[in-house]
Each structure stands twice: as structure tokens, then as C-alpha cells.
Amino acid sequence: MPSSPRICGLMLAYFKADMTLKCLRTLAGQGIETIMLVDNSHCPEEHQRTLQLVQHFPKGWLKVVIAEDNLGFAKGMNLALDHARQLGEWDYFLLLNNDITAKPDLVSQLVEYMQQQANIMLLGVHADAGDHLQGKLYYQRLTGLMFTKPTLGSFPVVPGYCVLIQPTAISDHLFDPRYFMYGEDVELSWRMLQQGKKIAILPKPLLAHKSAQSSGEASLFYEYHINRGHWLIVQALGHNHVERIIMYTLRLLLLSARAVLRSWRFRSMTPLKALLMSGLRLPIRPVLTVKPHEKTYTVA
Structure with missing residues (x-):
């Protein structure tokens, strides 16, 4: 593998262009060749704000895909992956939430760790959540409860806010498209483990993360x-x-x-x-304060 691996970032945005810009600025200059940003906002005004983010960075570094609808996390990330694959071969994909603030050595630390542990296919990282550290969790299969330490019948889960993944670990889709959001990282971790692939999490808190920034807790x-x-x-x-x-x-x-x-x-x-x-598949979406628009699909 070359000393400077080709890394493509995959990211979603749902409104809050200022937050996305803040996040992207902490990632610029960290060795990511391109970031594929999918805008899930389903709002023409917000699409324009997202498209304008491109001007803040070197040409070609940030590519914006305007989704035809609010696709949710799983389908949105799969769309970003599809577009990234069209650009060529990559050594790594870096899945990123737009509500993180990265430390300057985030990418280098992740890549270095994965290169030293060549059998790891999925690598996460600890995050500073303000009053506690977020990191590896253990999902108990029978109950669905999450624990911070291994328990009987549990398996490790790599949180989806920042994940480095080797392309060879992805066969068809990255995330199961049935998940709109929440649970897709559990399913991905389980699928990797069932396929005999090793997953891990870097114990260092190399970013800050505040959850539920786009979903609205209790909504x-x-x-x-x-x-x-x-x-x-x-x-x-x-x-x-x-x-x-x-x-x-x-x-x-x-x-x-x-x-x-x-x-x-x-x-x-x-x-x-x-x-x-929740037992039914329903089109439950966030409440929008803007008038719906005709579906569009563009790439910048």
C-alpha cells in the first residue's frame, strides 16, 4: 500500500450547513483526498447553502450530491459510496458524521492503526461527548440493551459517527437500506463479525461529538x-x-x-x-418548516 493512501470521506448533511462547514474545516488538510457529501435536506434553499460549501475548500476536495429525497442515513451513505466508487479505487473509506469536530491527527491516527493491524476491516474511534467519552459499545442480542463492557451474549459495535473501513469489506451495499436511521451500525458490526472480519475501535478520543443534532430527541x-x-x-x-x-x-x-x-x-x-x-413501515420524517419541492438530483 502506498505511503499516502487514497482516502475518500463519506458524509451526510441534513440542514445545519454552518455545522457541516465547521466539521469539514477540522478535516481539511488531514490527508483525505475527497469528501463525498450527500445533502438529505429535501429543501432547495438548504441545497444552495450546502453547494456553497464547496467554495471554502480546494477544487475537487468536497463534492456535493443532492439526494432526490430525504433518504435517511443508510441509503444516504450508500449513495455517497456509489458516487465515490465512480471516482476510482480507494485504499480506505472514512464514514463521518457532520456533527463531529476532529482533532488534527484524527485521520493519520486511524490510518496508522489500521495499517499496523492489517486484519482489521472496520475501525472506529472514541469521542469526547462533553460529560463522557463515547466509544465501543456491546450489544446484547436477546434484549437489545447496550453496555460499555462485554456481557453474556453481547458483541462489540463500532459507533457510526466516524468509521474507517477497507473497501474489500464491502460487497454490495455498505449499510442495510431498510434502516432509515438508528441501528444500522449495529447491523453492520454484526455482519462484519459474522463474515469473519475483525472490527476495532481506537481508544483515543480524537474528536468531539454531540449526538441527536439532526433528529430532535423526543420527537x-x-x-x-x-x-x-x-x-x-x-x-x-x-x-x-x-x-x-x-x-x-x-x-x-x-x-x-x-x-x-x-x-x-x-x-x-x-x-x-x-x-x-414502529411495528409498521411508515414514512415518518422530520417536520419541515419549508415548502416541499420537486425532486432533484445533482452533483457538484
Whole structure:
């Protein structure tokens, strides 16, 4: 592999162009050859703001794809990957949230670690979340609970806010397109492990990250997709019919308790309503304050 590997960044944007610009500025000059940015905003005014971000960076470094609709995280990232592949062969893809603030050595540290551990296909990193560190989590298959340490029946999950991945680890799609958002990183980690691929996380906090910047915690959108992700994960992780019944039952109990507590906390029936709706595939999207527009699809 060359001393200076070809790295393509993959990123989504949903409004908040100023936040995206702040993030991109912390990544410029770190050895990323190109960043493919998919705008999921479904708003012509916001599309223009996103397209204008290109002028802040060297020509060709930032490429903007305007999605035909709000595709969600999984399909949006898959679209970014498709466009990146059209540009040629890459040594690494770097999946990035637009709500992170990277330290100057983020990319070099990730690449160095992966080059030293050639058998790692999926590499994440710890993040400074303000009052705590985000890092490797362990997903308990039967209950759907997350833990910070290994537990019986759990497996490691690489959080999706910043992931370095080797192209050979991707066969067809990167993320399962059934996930709109939430749960796709669990499914990806599980799929990699089931295929015998090694995943890891760099223990250093090389970026800052604040979650739920685009989804709106406690909104119908947030609550629906959190719950919906749990049901989809059962389909991916359950080995047989009996096991899936157990997984569905345990999740129903735990998610019901969660919905009741959150409805009380926020003085709103939205969490309970979202749980009831989550068993169905519904077009639940964030509430827009702009008038919908005709579908467009352009690349800058």
C-alpha cells in the first residue's frame, strides 16, 4: 500500500450547513483526498447553502450530491459510496458524521492503526461527548440493551459517527437500506463479525461529538426510528424462529417501559405513540418548516 493512501470521506448533511462547514474545516488538510457529501435536506434553499460549501475548500476536495429525497442515513451513505466508487479505487473509506469536530491527527491516527493491524476491516474511534467519552459499545442480542463492557451474549459495535473501513469489506451495499436511521451500525458490526472480519475501535478520543443534532430527541421522528431500528435488528440477528420470538418479546417489554418513562419525562404521549407505530413501515420524517419541492438530483 502506498505511503499516502487514497482516502475518500463519506458524509451526510441534513440542514445545519454552518455545522457541516465547521466539521469539514477540522478535516481539511488531514490527508483525505475527497469528501463525498450527500445533502438529505429535501429543501432547495438548504441545497444552495450546502453547494456553497464547496467554495471554502480546494477544487475537487468536497463534492456535493443532492439526494432526490430525504433518504435517511443508510441509503444516504450508500449513495455517497456509489458516487465515490465512480471516482476510482480507494485504499480506505472514512464514514463521518457532520456533527463531529476532529482533532488534527484524527485521520493519520486511524490510518496508522489500521495499517499496523492489517486484519482489521472496520475501525472506529472514541469521542469526547462533553460529560463522557463515547466509544465501543456491546450489544446484547436477546434484549437489545447496550453496555460499555462485554456481557453474556453481547458483541462489540463500532459507533457510526466516524468509521474507517477497507473497501474489500464491502460487497454490495455498505449499510442495510431498510434502516432509515438508528441501528444500522449495529447491523453492520454484526455482519462484519459474522463474515469473519475483525472490527476495532481506537481508544483515543480524537474528536468531539454531540449526538441527536439532526433528529430532535423526543420527537415522533426520533422515537419512531429508535424503536423501528430495534425490530429490524431482530430480523438480522435472530438465528431461528424461536430465538426471534424471544428477542421480540424481551424488546417489547423493555421498549414499553422506556416509552412510559419518556412519556412521563417529556410530559408527552409521543414516545408511546411512536412505539405503537414502529411495528409498521411508515414514512415518518422530520417536520419541515419549508415548502416541499420537486425532486432533484445533482452533483457538484
